[in-house]
């Protein structure tokens with residue numbers, strides 16, 4: 390039975406419009422935010438005057454007796470022609486590899502990036518507030534997303550220096566003298582997801598830029614505003630056309646850009662269904678390199694001898710931080726029979742104790758959900774499991790108020806229930822019970838997904854062989870820890886429908902470039918030519934300078 394106090398707190402959780410603290414508001418006078426109408430094309434920040442969509446915050450407010458999602462302001466719905474203009478600007482700046490940016494020395498490109506990183510800091514508070522309102526990230530999480538993005542830019546700068554140092558050397562093999570560098574691919578389209586609109590867009594955009602590509606970035610439908618404070622920094626830091634930023638409906642903007650055949654690489658974080666549609670839109674798919682971060686169903690495997698305190702804690706943050714809206718979230722908790730009852734009881738109590746509320750409130754862990762009708766969608770998953778025999782094990786599970794859904798702990802989830810195989814991407818914690826490790830291995834090898842898994846246990850005779858099996862099914866096996874992407878220096882990848890390509894600070898530099906070499910038979914005449922080029926510094930590619 391839900392505690393009456395909690396039930397009432399959920400019913401009254403949304404503030405009156407007048408009670409929103411000014412220090413958390415996205416607009417100083419409580420009015421609308423206009424930044425969503427801005428877009429960046431060919432070095433110019435423009436204001437869109439065509440069709441727009443009102444961004445509705447997941448935070449509902451009560452005004453004139455009515456409680457509804459608070460309108461934040463308009464976001465530009467760029468037309469196909471305007472999106473193609475952005476693409477043409479990127480095509481022109483790349484100029485089939487002959488543009489100033491792709492031919493520029495890497496140290497000069499780095500200077501632009503450093504300028505951008507310096508300017509970025511000034512946008513922190515505005516971006517953080519927009520993240521709180523647009524996707525309901527708590528203030529500490531929104532700040533973490535922003536700071537992690539700045540750190541990613543700075544780490545990329547260091548990784549590029551390292552790469553350039555290594556590439557400045559000549560090699561000699563079987564009589565061939567060669568210098569091997571990484572050259573750009575061309576025009577890159579970057580599209581991030583709503584749960585990390587800033588960070589995940591930047592983890593592809595920044596490496597793509599630094600390797601000499603030109604970019605069009607399109608921000609997700611929920612998350613169209615948080616990048617607006619950065620548009621002027623982009624315009625001031627990079628030459629015209631090198632980076633272009635747009636908002637709009639995917640069908641009107643993304644499809645036509647890919648169909649034009651002018652996009653050489655697609656960096657997309659979203660679903661495999663959309664990724665497959667986009668890939669097929671390219672007239673010559675063989676010319677489109679894809680770097681994809683897609684859905685996942687990361688399991689936790691809790692063995693009988695697991696340390697329950699640690700496991701409950703890790704499973705709690707693993708499945709419910711940012712309301713479970715992380716591709717790396719634990720989306721199914723398998724618990725071995727002997728540990729199952731104790732685990733579920735403690736886990737359910739820990740979930741019920743999670744503080745909920747508005748993203749600016751101190752200590753809050755659960756917040757409203759940005760996706761339209763998400764509570765209803767999640768209830769659909771839960772109803773399916775309940776109809777097939779599962780139960781909600783926590784008192785407050787599935788209590789709902791408009792955009793808020795209190796996470797239910799659903800037990801025992803089994804094959805045949807949607808929660809067993811489908812990604813819920815939200816605050817639902819399904820728990821399944823198992824007897825033999827083989828059952829888990831069967832689940833994972835049959836799954837459509839292959840991103841990560843977490844193993845909780847101590848017996849080397851069980852954990853060791855399980856790691857071996859999992860290593861061929863997923864791309865990261867976490868021992869006594871939740872699944873996660875970071876630190877960003879480590880590879881982030883997935884198998885099957887979970888990803889294409891590997892991202893990390895250094896891997897991303899490889900994703901957005903191609904190894905290219907200048908080579909010559911190693912004889913005195915050729916050496917003299919190479920030496921003369923080096924002495925005259927007449928080539929940016931063929932040179933041994935590294936200016937860091």
Ligand code: G3H
Nearest residue numbers: 715716717872873874875
């Ligand atoms: O949503 C997918 C993110 O890349 C997850 O990153 O594990 O750091 O939350 P995270």
